[in-house]
Amino acid sequence: MCTGRIDLAFILRAFSNGADGVFIGGCWPGECHYITEGNYLALSGMHLCRKLLELVGVNPERLRLDWISASEGNRFAEVLNDFSKKLKELGPLGKGEGVSEKGLKSKLEAVTKLIPYIKLVERERMRVPVKSEGEYNKFFTSDEFDRLFKELIVEKLEISQIMNLLREKPRSTGEISEILGISPSEISRYVNDSARQGLVRFDERQNLIAAAM
């Protein structure tokens, strides 16, 4: 098993379970023990996951990836001690960010549901052609990536989060806006789109929106 085997879902599950941080240790680029260089997949996964964490209100520094070879015991200890120190500074998950436990969990669940879609998007639009750490870091900090992320993932995620809330019970636009921190006008836009696709319906009488059965 390779670091590239690490699924976004594994990381999110750990945060959902209340982990204060997740650390991924991989083989150095160019020192793949297979021939597949899956550590680059781990690297892009890490960048993408950090962005997703940021989106749901988790400090992205709670996820860290470092290259440590099997013979670098000292480096492993240094990196982990440093990461523990960082996590102590950040405080417990959620509290450090000032986000409610319930809100966080629901948001993480929404992201988890979206993983199959994110995997497709990642493959179609976010693969870096050149296997070099520099190129990867450049791409994932570029405006281009920000734009793609916003266009392809953020909107989907917000819709997914709204749908999650509506599946619990019918809610008003204001209520949704308050829970998710998305502006009422954005919510109206998403809801109208979804209504056209037959995913939600309006309860005109109570002025509530409900998930279509």
Next chain:
Amino acid sequence: MEKESVEGRFVNHAEDKNFGDVMVVGGGISGIQASLDLAETGFKVYLVDKSPAIGGKMSQLDKTFPTNDCSMCIESPKFIECDRHPNIEILTYTEVDRVEGEAGDFKVTLIKKPRYVKEDKCTGCTTCVEHCPVNVPDPFNQDLSHNKAIHIYFSQAVPLITYVDPEACLYFKDEKCNICVGVCKNEAIDLNQREEKVEIEVGAIILSPGYEIFDPKVRGDYGYGKFENVVTSLDFERLLCSTGPYEGEILRPSDLKHPHNIAWIQCVGSRQILEGGNSYCSGVCCAYTQKQVILTKDHDAEAKATIFHNDIRSFGKDFERFYQRTENLPGVRFIRSYVSIGKEIPETKNVTIRYATSEDGVKEEEFDLVVLSVGLNPPDKVEELANKYGIELNAHKFCGTNPENPIETTRPGIFVSGAFQGPIDIPESVMTASGADALCSQLLAYRRGKLAKERTYPPEKDVSGERPRVGVFVCHCGANIGRVVDVPSVVEYASTLPNVVHAQESLFACSTDNAQQIADTIKEKGLNRVVVAACTPRTHEPLFRDTLREGGINPYFFEMANIREHCSWVHSREAKDATEKAKGIVRMSIARTGLLEPLQEFELPVDKRGVVVGGGPAGMTSALSLADQGFEVYLVEKEPDLGGMARRLYFTLEGLDVQAYLGDLIRRVYRNSSIHVYTDAAITEASGYVGNFTTKLTTEGMAREIKHGITIIATGAEEYRPTEHLYGEDDRVLTSVELGEQIAKGEERVINASSLVMIQCVGCRNEDRNYCSRVCCSHSVKNALKLKELNPEMNITIIYRDMRTYGFKEDYYREAADKGVKFIRYEPDDKPEVETAEEEGKPILRVTVSDPILGQRLALNADLLTLAAAVIPSPTTNEIARLFKVTLNPDGFFQEAHVKLRPVDFGADGVFLCGTAHYPKHLTETISQAYGAAGRAATILTKDSVVASGAICEVNENDCVSCGACISVCTYGAIEFHDTPKGKKARVNPILCKGDGLCNSRCPTGAISLKHFTDDEVFSQIDAALPALEAEAALIDIQPMNKAKIAA
């Protein structure tokens, strides 16, 4: 699956119990490797060791350079392999008395010394040891600590049986004490045991008696034996070791306090022509000292280390970086100086050392502890040994060998492996062992498999309908785990967890008897899952999986919790937290085992032909050895002629006529009907897997396709073309190889030159190539000696950084100095400079260099200048690596599977490595390694099938949406679309799949999954590591560090 029961574990084909194929004498790492390779190749082996247990010197070492792997941890799995191998019979505490007969038919008389313990009765429980009233110095710990008069040689010993030291035992004094006999519940102790004669018949003998360390006590060198705080490097090795006298605390002998200021003295007993010393270089001491310094700094970051040395001989693969790593540690000084011991300070027992440097003159400095880096001597009573076997010794009393085949002794049918060849390190001991296996296999090919036995297992129980019944075994690893982690409390905790029906402690879960006990418990308690909380699966998982098979359940129902590396070792100062973390890890493993599925391993047929890539001495030697072992070989060479780099070499330091040797080798290759030679060849495609490779190539313009079971890569290396020192601009500047060629051709301007300067380390030991090319110092000495022979008046100066004439080559360095060759050392930041000039109207080359002794710049006038140019990887290396899917090291040489114990294997199964493609080396070393590669390759070719892992990927076609995400990340090409009634679906070729699992993490629908590491199995571990928030309060407070889930 075989239907035999475990009681009849070995199916015995042998008619006569005392009839074998090969006797291996000496159970150190070399003897062990030779035995395992022979056994795997289908020969019955007697492994004879005079010690109470196998393991040799390597078992006494703490770590191994340059990777600092734990020595015992990598060696002990091999003990167990030997012990469990049906074709190996281990005879410990046994000496060889007489050898008669000839190659193919030796009669050997062995003497089994009395252990005073019945081997078949003793369980290794050590109750007798506890009760024995007599303390004796412990030989395994270099007499630094005590053991009892009855004891087990060391904790991981194979066989794990006690023995009595009759010198110390009270019974042998006055027959008063026999407590041990009384306390032994198994009636295993027999104080009246006598020595026993055993006669065996074998076809060949491998001598691997190893070496003795130089004993500084004999001459009282450096106060050893007189001053308490002067120890040998082997003593220090035990002090460093967690199984050593102070459980890994470095305490000095005089007051058992931590020494903070330690000195190492190099070349003790080596590189001396004084009476009682050895003239040769022991070859390993520079690197092992650096290892000891790094480990000392790991134990105590504030410690100061001073190394008094002559040349630093970091000539091995990755040694140069290891040296730099040591040198760059804070508080570490390397001082180039001869030293003498001053005095012992009476109050502190500190020891002073006098030394001299060119900057400061003579100084005397005080140290808390002095370590003598002792060299390697021939084995004890070596003349007697030589007489017994009828073999000759060399001038240094190591084994006399043939330069064309350094694994042959002077007596046919008797081979040598390991340090009895001369002072060599572990990888070379291992490769010569595999080489000795190859030579025995050539000799005895006709009888291979006739005496071999197969291991059988009880039928595998189908547990699919059962709910999980987990057994947990928590290992103390002697004191390795137990002294930090509270093992009983981990056991108690584990027994409260869901599905656990049995939990217990083990002293050494991996010892033969404990492993047997696990197998028995599986049957008795109906376990269907097993968790062993011990060390790393990297070394021990195969053993425990095998244990499950012996218990009658699928080996993939096993899970290992690493509570040594992850707990006791890293948190040695936080026992409580380490214990909690261990509980957490065990909880994760138990959760995971509930979801494990039984997996089947594949048996793949083996194509019994081999391909050897590269037609130099390495490739030709391997090919010939394989052919003589009975296999068909394709030898592929890119040039129109065979010979490789050796075509440009004419003589060796030891006097071998390389061209005559090479001509003979080439003739033998062409005459061998089992070898097909393809010259002018280029490999275009290589596919397949162990046992079933397909290689496509063009040879002399024609396309060919070869099917084969193994590949040996022997693509060699080249000489660097210097850009330094006017090379290529002035025809009086040559490389060492060019000089050798011109000497051989009798070039007059070379032979009649009045002055010649050689500059060493051109193109390596620098930023571009951070390695030592190993051979150049000896090459320069070789050329210098040859020229001195032809023209004694010639002025020859060698400008060097460190003269690395290791091993017996040191004698030639001394000879060159005696014959007037001048040696001037330079520093890398003050390199020699070369310019053209005129002297008395004659054009000359002027070399200027700083002389460190005189402290001034010297100008040397030379008629000729030679550059000891680096050995660099062959230009085809990258392409070959890509084709055969093998890896390169940072210097561009091929990377073996394990630096110490798998020096000729690649990580990719079925592909092997030898010669200078691995790293620069001398011709004799190349020949040894080539036999080694052939020996390893034969372990596959002799089998009818090989087994592939069950932990591979699998597609659920119903969920596959044909997106191709899996195919795009599988560099192994293991996944392809195939047509189904529902359209194209992905399918995994289980043989090509290596189980990295990238496809699994990329599949959007979860259709493809990596067996043994499925999503659910991983989730179960995450959930067990971090129980959901609400449940957390109820569980133990896990430290934040432990919460950070460590992946990969």
